Amino acid sequence: MNCYDSLYPQLAAMGLERWSEQLQTTLAEGVLFERYGKMAGWLSALQALPELRPSRISLQDNVTIGTGDDLGQINREELIVRLMAFHPWRKGPYDFFGIEIDTEWRSDWKWERLLPHIQPLAGRRVLDVGCGNGYHGWRMRGAGADFVLGIEPFPVSVMQFQVMQRYLCDPQHHVIPIGIEDVPPNLACFDSVFSMGVMYHRRSPLDHLFELKGCLRPGGELILETLIVEGDQETIFMPQGRYAKMRNVWFLPSIAAMTLWLKRCGFMEIACVDTNRTSCEEQRPTQWMQYESLVDFLDPDDGSKTIEGHPAPLRAIFTATKP
Numbered sequence: 001m002n003c004y005d006s007l008y009p010q011l012a013a014m015g016l017e018r019w020s021e022q023l024q025t026t027l028a029e030g031v032l033f034e035r036y037g038k039m040a041g042w043l044s045a046l047q048a049l050p051e052l053r054p055s056r057i058s059l060q061d062n063v064t065i066g067t068g069d070d071l072g073q074i075n076r077e078e079l080i081v082r083l084m085a086f087h088p089w090r091k092g093p094y095d096f097f098g099i100e101i102d103t104e105w106r107s108d109w110k111w112e113r114l115l116p117h118i119q120p121l122a123g124r125r126v127l128d129v130g131c132g133n134g135y136h137g138w139r140m141r142g143a144g145a146d147f148v149l150g151i152e153p154f155p156v157s158v159m160q161f162q163v164m165q166r167y168l169c170d171p172q173h174h175v176i177p178i179g180i181e182d183v184p185p186n187l188a189c190f191d192s193v194f195s196m197g198v199m200y201h202r203r204s205p206l207d208h209l210f211e212l213k214g215c216l217r218p219g220g221e222l223i224l225e226t227l228i229v230e231g232d233q234e235t236i237f238m239p240q241g242r243y244a245k246m247r248n249v250w251f252l253p254s255i256a257a258m259t260l261w262l263k264r265c266g267f268m269e270i271a272c273v274d275t276n277r278t279s280c281e282e283q284r285p286t287q288w289m290q291y292e293s294l295v296d297f298l299d300p301d302d303g304s305k306t307i308e309g310h311p312a313p314l315r316a317i318f319t320a321t322k323p
Contacts, residue, residue: 002027003162006171010147014125014189022184027176042159045085046166050074052097054167059142062108063135065167068098086160089288091132094164104289106282107135110196110225114317117273119221121145124191127215130198133160134175141173145192150175151183186214196225196317201248209265216322222267227252228275228316233260237310244297244306244313255316267320278313 004027011020052074054066071079080099092103122144128137131150134157140148152158152175161175180198193215195208202208212222229237231254243249253261255272262270283294294313299305304312 003165004174004176007149007174007176010172014147016184016187016189019184019187023176026178026182039155042086042156045082046159046162049082049163049166050079052167054097057168059138062093062095063138063142063164064095065164066097070097083163084288086156086163087288088156088291089133089160090157091135092288094135096164101288102286103135104283104286104293107132108139109282110276111136111139113274113276114223114225115143117271117317118223118319119192121192125149125189126192126194127151127190129180129193129195129212131157131175131194133157134164134173136194136196137161137173137175138164138168140194141170146172148173149190151178151180153177153179180208180211183211183215185211188214188217190215190220191217192221192223194223196223199224199226200250200252203250205251205253206261206265209261209267213265213267213322218322220322222262222320222322223317224320225315225317226258228258228314229254229311230314232256239308239310242308243310244294244308245292258316258318262318262320266323268323269319269321271319272316273319274317276315278315 004023008020008024052066052070055070056064056067058064076099083096083099083101088104089101090104091107092101093106093108094101121140123146126140126145126148128140128148128150131137131152134150137148137150155177158175158177193212195212199205199208216222229235229252233254233256235254236257237252239249259270259272278294280295285291285293297307298312299307299309306312
């Protein structure tokens with residue numbers, strides 16, 4: 001059975017029959033094997049995970065699956081080794097049968113910052129663009145979202161979602177291995193669309209905003225988080241080369257410029273609801289993500305600058321409504 005079989009009828013019920021049919025071809029197991037060279041190893045690691053029934057599940061305060069007592073005779077250290085097959089773990093944290101998956105990002109901190117400012121998610125259909133391993137999608141389900149579809153082009157993140165889904169078995173939450181450019185235009189069916197940490201990677205930020213707008217139903221809400229710089233309506237920073245060692249950073253607007261972009265794209269009720277200077281406590285290397293992280297991206301003598309001399313990462317969350 002394909003892990004997406006329960007997704008297709010749900011999309012059809014939302015009036016997205018053609019996209020459902022398209023995805024049935026795109027997401028076929030054979031296609032995934034051809035596209036990702038490591039897929040066979042990840043699928044083998046996924047199947048090697050033990051059969052466990054979580055005695056406790058919580059998606060409200062964090063993502064908690066089971067307790068340590070549920071492991072029984074299963075060796076905890078062996079289970080950690082199996083989970084590490086999906087390294088690096090970037091979004092979280094997860095409490096997985098008493099094992100703390102201490103991810104690179106404290107994604108729960110971002111969630112706590114944005115949740116008081118968005119429309120209640122209870123009963124809503126949500127699209128999460130660039131969702132990573134689905135951590136925020138689980139929190140959306142915990143907040144009452146009726147249906148969450150995450151899209152994520154990085155395969156290891158999709159497989160990390162499948163690790164959690166193996167035990168949560170939630171037919172209303174899916175993560176599929178595609179990018180926003182693969183989503184048909186003008187779906188106009190989602191109540192809330194999230195785009196967090198994506199826009200500055202897009203060569204055309206206005207096209208990205210129109211893509212997001214096309215996914216929303218009239219009256220739906222956009223929740224967008226992006227890197228920004230300080231300045232006025234005309235301030236937009238484009239690094240000549242890398243930014244914080246990232247190759248694919250294109251445009252960092254000021255709050256005023258971002259607000260203007262949203263207006264020009266036809267959004268209403270635009271608000272910047274949070275700004276946050278990313279700290280080395282929120283993004284850092286851990287046992288579960290052993291590569292370079294924020295501390296390596298900043299000037300060692302001046303934490304207000306990146307290693308290239310640019311302003312250090314400053315993030316803002318915007319909300320806006322589609323007319």
